[in-house]
Amino acid sequence: MNENNEFEPKIAAFLCTWCSYAAADLAGSSRIQYPPNIRVVRVPCTGRMDPFLIIKAFNMGADGILVSGCHPGDCHFLDGNLYARRRFVMLNEMMQYAGVEAERMNFTWCSASEGKRFAGVVEDAVENVKKVGPWQGFDGQGFSQEEGETTVEKV
Amino acid sequence: MKKYEKITEEIVEIAEKLLKENTVEKVIGFGIGIFTEEVTPIFISNPENADRLVFNSKAEMSLAKYLLNYKDQKVAIVAKPCDSRAIATYLAEDLIKRENIKVIGINGCPGIENNTACEECDIRNAVISDYTVGKKMTEEEIEAKLKDKEDKIEKMTPAERMEYFQKEFERCTRCYACREACYVCYCEQCFTEGNQPEWVGDSVKLNDNFTYHLMRAMHMAGRCVNCGACEMACPEGIDVRALAAKMCRSAEELFDYRAGIDSDQKTLLSDYDVNDTESGFME
Amino acid sequence: MMIKKIDKNQFKELFDKLKENYNIAAPVLIDKNKKTLVEYHYIDDFDKIDWDEQADSSPKNIIFPQNAPVGNDYKEKQYYDTEQDTLILGVRSCDIEAIKTLDQVFIEDEMYIDKNYKARRDKITLVGLSCPQRNKSCFCDTLGFNPVESNYAPLYIFKDGNEFWIKVKDKKFESVFENLPDGNQDKLEELIEKRINTFTESSFELDIPIPLPEKEMFEADIWEEMSEKCLGCGICTYYCPTCYCFNFIWEGKDGESTKYKNWDSCMFSTYSAHASGHNPRDSKEKRYRNRIMHKFSYHPLNYEGLGCVGCGRCIDRCPVNLDIREALKLTEKYLEEKGGAKSGKD
C-alpha cells in the first residue's frame, strides 16, 4: 500500500541477462521512469527458467510475475527462448485454469536496446496486476504487505 | 460382461504361450487378490499360473510404471490403450528398450468403472502392441462411447476455479499416491524430496499442497496421457486429474500435440516451432 | 460397572446433554467430490453419525494430527492443547487397540513423554463401539484382538438395530448415565456371544510367532515378492491407526520459527536417507520389510503388544490392493518351510 492507501503490487520480474536486464539498465541510464514495483531476478536465459520459479513466486506472495526475454530468433543461445515460449504458454494455461487471474502473469520479449519499451512493459504489468488487486495466496489467506513484517503462527 | 471375459481369455492364452516358449521371463498383468475380490497387479513367471490373469472393469492401475523396475529383463505387459500410450512415451523418452518388452495390447477397451477419464477417452485401441486382444473399435464406435460432457471448471470465473481447487487440495494429505501411481512421475528424486531448493514445504498446508499439485501438473505437460490413474489412486477423492487433463487439452488445441501416440515423437516441451503461438503473452 | 440400555431417541437426548460439556467427534459420511468416505469429525448433530461403516480413516487424525506444532523459538514455550474435553464416539476395537499402542509409545515410556500428545490425550475419552460383523477386509480377531469388546475404552456401546447398550466401565462417568434405564447383563452377554460367533465363522487362520524372529525374517528372501507391486506411496502409513513415525521440522524465519511434529512415512525414500546420500533403506522391498517387521517384530520386542491391529485400512485404501494378509501368509509359509517357527524373544 502506498501513502494514498492504494495497492502497490509486488511483481517478481525474471529478466534475461542478455536483453531485458540490459534494457532495464538502459531505461535507468536514459532516465526513463517506470514504476518501482518489480523485484528483478536475473536469469541467464528464459530457457533456463524453471516454470517452478513462477509457481514458487506466487507461493511466496508475489502479486504478479513478469518474464521478459529476447525476441524470438534473437536468443543468445540460439533457441532458449523458443523452448521457454512453449513452456510459458502451457504454464499460463494451467495457472489460469487453476484460478490465477491472467493479469498476474505477464510474459513478453524485450531487446537490450528497448529501454523505452521495457519501461512500458513494466507500466503495463503493474497496471494489469493492479486491476486484479492483491494476491491472496493459493490458500486465500493473504500475505502481510510490509516486507519484514512477522507472521506468527496462530495455534 | 462378456467383453471383459473374452479379453481375459485371450490374455491368458498369450501369456501362457510367451512364458512356455521362454520369450519373456515375466508377465505383468492384472489378477485377483487371494483374500479379496479386488483387482491387483500380478507378476507371473510360471506358465502354470497364467490363468490367474484377468481383465475386468476394475483394472484401474497403470501397469506401465512397473516396466521401469525390469529395464534389463524380458517382460510382457498387459496394456490398456492408455497404458500402451504410456509405454510409447517411455520409448520416446528412451527409458525402456523396445526389444525387451512384449506388449499385450487391449483393443476396444471397454473402460474402467468409476474412472471419469474413460468417458473422455478417444483412443480405445492400443497404439503399440506385439499381441492384441479384444476387437478393434472403429472411429464411430469410439465416438458413440464418448460422453459429451463439458468441463464444468472451464466455465467458472477465476475466483470460482480458485475456490474449487482450494476445496480439493485442502484435503490432500500429501501421501503422494497420485505421484506414485502416475506413469509420468518416474523421476529418481521428486522435486518434493529435495530441500535445496525447497520447492514445497513439508507441512501439509493448503498453500503448499496447491503448489505441489501445480508443479506436478507442470511436469506432466505434454506427457500426461490422461489415464486417470492418479484420480483412482487418491484416497481423499480429490480431482487430481483436472489440471493434467487441462494440460492435455491445451497441448492439443495450441500445439496440436498428443502424448504417447507414437514411440518416435519428441515430447511437447523438448521441442519448439518458430511459429508457435504466443497465446497469453503481453502485447 | 454399569450397563444401560436405551433407544435411539434416548441416545439423542443423551447426546445433546453431553454436547454441553464435551466436543464430540464421530464417524460421519463425507462427500469428497470423487469419493464418499466415512471419517471422524467433530459434530453437533446426532443423526449424522454413521454407525454401520468402519471409518475409512482412523481416529489417529484427532489424537495425533498430521501437523502439530511442538513449540517455537520466540517464546520458547511448548504448545499444549487447552481445548475442551472431547468424546470420540463409535471407536471400534481395532482403533481402541491402536490408540493403546500410541499411548504406549508416547505416554507410557518413561524415557520420553510427548507432552503435547499427552495434553491432547488427557482431554479425550474414547467411547467404543462393538462391531456387529466383519468389515470389508479387517482381521483383528486373527491377531488376537476382540472385535466385539475392548477394555481400554471407559465407555462402550453395543448397537443392536435401534437399541443401544452402554457399558460404563469408568466410575467417573457413572453420574452421567445414572438415570438411564438399566440393561440386562445376560442379554448383553448373549449378544456378545452371537457376534463373536459370526466373526469366528469368517476368520482366517494364521500361525506366526509374535514377535517374528528378527534376524531370520530380515534375511528371508520373500520381501521382494511381497513388495513387487508396491508403488511406494504413503497411504498405508497415513491411514494406519497405529503408524506413529514422525518428523520434526522447523518452519518460518529465524526468530519466528515454529517446530512442527509432522507425520512421516517409512514408505518414502527420503525417510531414512542421510544427508551424505547414503540410504540404509534404498529400495522399496527394504522399506516394505521395515514396515512389516516394525509392526510384527520390532514393536513387539520394544513394547508389549502388536504394531498392527488388523483394521484392514491399508488393504482397502491401497491403490494397488497390496494385501498385508498375503504378506503374513507368505511369512507363515516361509517359517513353516524353515521348519518350526521360533518367536523373536527366544
Place this chain on the structure above:
Amino acid sequence: MEKTDMLPHKAEVLEIKQETETNLNIKTFKVKFIDNDIRKNFNFKPGQFMMVTVYGLGEAPFGFSSSPTEKDYIEFSVKEVGLVTEALHNLKEGDKIGIRGPFGNGFPLDSTEGKNIIFIGGGIGLAPLRSMINYVLDEKNRDKYQRIQLLNAFRSPEDTLFCDDYQWWENSKDTLVKYTIDEPCEGWSKCVGYPHTLIAEELDYNLPDTRVFTCGPPIMIKFITERLQELGIEPSEIITTLEMRMSCGVGKCGRCNIGHYYVCKDGPVFTLEQLREMPDEY
C-alpha cells in the same frame, strides 16, 4: 536437562574454527548455553550426541567433540553436506543456535577403566573419539587407564583435524600417537596407508586387555574390524559408533532403527559383538 523436552535450548556460538577447507569443508563450533542453569546441569558422556537446531531451517544430530571435563563450553565438528550443515557453516560468532540432548548411550567409560586403549579415527570420525581422548587424557582421569594409543587417519595432509591437540596428546604420559594419510605426499614424514594395514606394525595391539574404539567412514570400519579380529581382538572389545538419519533422538520417530534397536536410543555406540546380532541395515 529434561529428556522429554522436544524444544532446544538456545546456545551462543563462541568460536568457529575452520578445520579443513580444500577437500572437505569442516568447521568446529564452540558453543555455550545462554541459560546458566542449563549450562551447569548439562552433563554428557563422550560418544553421546545432541540435536543441533538452526532456527527456521531444521535439526541434525552431531556428536560431541569436546570432553565433558570442559564445563564452560561444548564443541562439535561439522562437515558440510546438506541443508543444516550448510546453514551451520554460514553462521558467525555470536549467532544463536538450539541444542537439545544429550542423547544416546555414549562410550563405556567405566568398564574401560584399567584397560589399554587404542583409538582409530578416520577423518571426521575423529570428532567423537576426540571427546573420549580428551576425557581419558585429562589429568583427573589419566591414571584410571593403561597405555593409550591413537591412530589418526586422514585423506591427505590438508585434511588433518584438531591439529591444536596433537602436541598435548603426544606429550601425555604413556601415550603413542600416530598419523597416516591415504597416499604418499611431499613433506609428510609420518605413516602412509589405510589404517587397517598399519595396526600390526605401528601399534602395540597385543597388550593384554586392550579395547579398541574406532570411528570413521563405514568402509574403514569394515576393514578395521576385520583386521582387528584377525589380530585376535575379541568382538566385545571392538567399539564403534554408527550414524543414521535422526529426528527425535529418543527412539520414537522411527527412522534410525536397525532391527528393533534404535541408534539414537540404544546406540550410537555399539560393540562389534552387538552389531553382529543386528540385521545388516546401516
